[in-house]
Amino acid sequence: MGREPVDFSLWLQERVEHIEGVLEQVLPSAETVPEGLHHAMRYAVLGGGKRVRAALVYAAGEASLQTGSEASAQRIALDHAAAAVELIHAYSLVHDDLPCMDDDALRRGRPTVHVKFNEATAMLAGDALQPLAFELLGLMPIAPALTVQATQLLARSAGSLGMVGGQAIDCGSVGHALTGDQLQQMHRMKTGALLEASVLLGGIVAGASSATRAGLESYAGAIGLAFQVVDDILDVTSDTATLGKTAGKDAAENKPTYVSIMGLDGSRDLLRSLCDQAHSALLPLGPSAAHLAGIANYIVDRDR
């Protein structure tokens, strides 16, 4: 965490604790019928995770707020949007860990949902987290036209031309050679789409001008890719205890990664240029984009 100023770390920590409280509240209690399903949904979502997507929603919201707008309604709306992207992310991890996909037993240092419960419950928990995300967007106290825009964006980023499409390409690529372009396309969909959506959702909810939205899009594209490049580097350079998930898995499965295609040094060079692109895109937004800049550094410098 070398490059992060102290105030960013404090801000991020405060946001992570805040979104945890929001998620606690929006998830049905473990005493609500069907109890087992709700228990699994809460286990999948709460008590872990870096909450990068939620932080992006909040930071993009800060960078986009118009003076004179209804601050308290927008704060609530940002909470809903941040919770929605975290729910989509959490559901994708639950399904990704299932035996028919990555068959992973460890996530965030704990047993995965299908190991802790069972496969059927894990699948259903993921299936139920997804509509809850759309329900939360519908509860945002903002202009309905903005809610519709936000719903469209989240739906597209989560679908077959976004996150799930990227996962399908990833599944189909095991043991196959991908070109650098194909790998980039896959990651733009698999990880980039939802990270980008998080940034843009913050902008939409806070009523960003079209100039601000353009800056957010360029920033989001860069950090979306950077995130995956770091993941690939960490899979090679880190260990299971630090990652909280199985290290070295990509190489063991002969999965194409940035490191396998462009080497460790090439991957680090790409990472630096993506980080520069992200910071340049934020310049026109001025000082209110400071936390977005902090998240870019955080993504690049993280060790898990």
Next chain:
Amino acid sequence: MGREPVDFSLWLQERVEHIEGVLEQVLPSAETVPEGLHHAMRYAVLGGGKRVRAALVYAAGEASLQTGSEASAQRIALDHAAAAVELIHAYSLVHDDLPCMDDDALRRGRPTVHVKFNEATAMLAGDALQPLAFELLGLMPIAPALTVQATQLLARSAGSLGMVGGQAIDCGSVGHALTGDQLQQMHRMKTGALLEASVLLGGIVAGASSATRAGLESYAGAIGLAFQVVDDILDVTSDTATLGKTAGKDAAENKPTYVSIMGLDGSRDLLRSLCDQAHSALLPLGPSAAHLAGIANYIVDRDR
């Protein structure tokens, strides 16, 4: 199909063909990357199914249309809503057929998606059909406030307090004794929630008055349950070739059903009273509700 007048049969056939064309168009082509995923999504949705949910959207729309409203915009909106509920239904069947759930090899007389493709593709196809449904609702050319209402309704009906919650109770109930009330609660969630949402979506999109909405709700509650009672009866009285799915499966797995709890005669009595309730609820809506009445009879009289 004894009680259906000819004009209802023609109307239903025309609507089934129409929604098939709409679904053809809203699903990404099988040539769109990732091709395998899109092929599986199209296989899961197209070329089969009774399209009861789509028909309910259209019939409820007819029963709710205000004179002087923008007819062409509402026709497009009803198409989107009808496609959305069919996509949610199709995804639920794909996931329900997976080995970790019902482990069924046959659906609509064809191999299930995981048999035709593989488990990972079936799971991802289901995962991608769900956000496509919400995306379609967002594209309805109606007042954004109505779109938000429709999104909320669909999200709730598909979630842990609706369809997926019902499936979770169903999974947990195999080999356990359920009371009649518990069975009813399970079915209200598992099958009833989405059937009810279909009726109410048609009403919302077409700008139904609150009196009309009340009638639609009562009708929807009755046919939602009736649908499942018929399913349970057919599982006992029909054969695999007629059903297009494995007959006698519930009894073989010791699953609680209406027939196992109240017997075949008791189930048929319940069915008759639900059908009466549905027709009574439609009386205040007048002749524009004729196709809703036809669907109630169709649900009760179907043989697959």
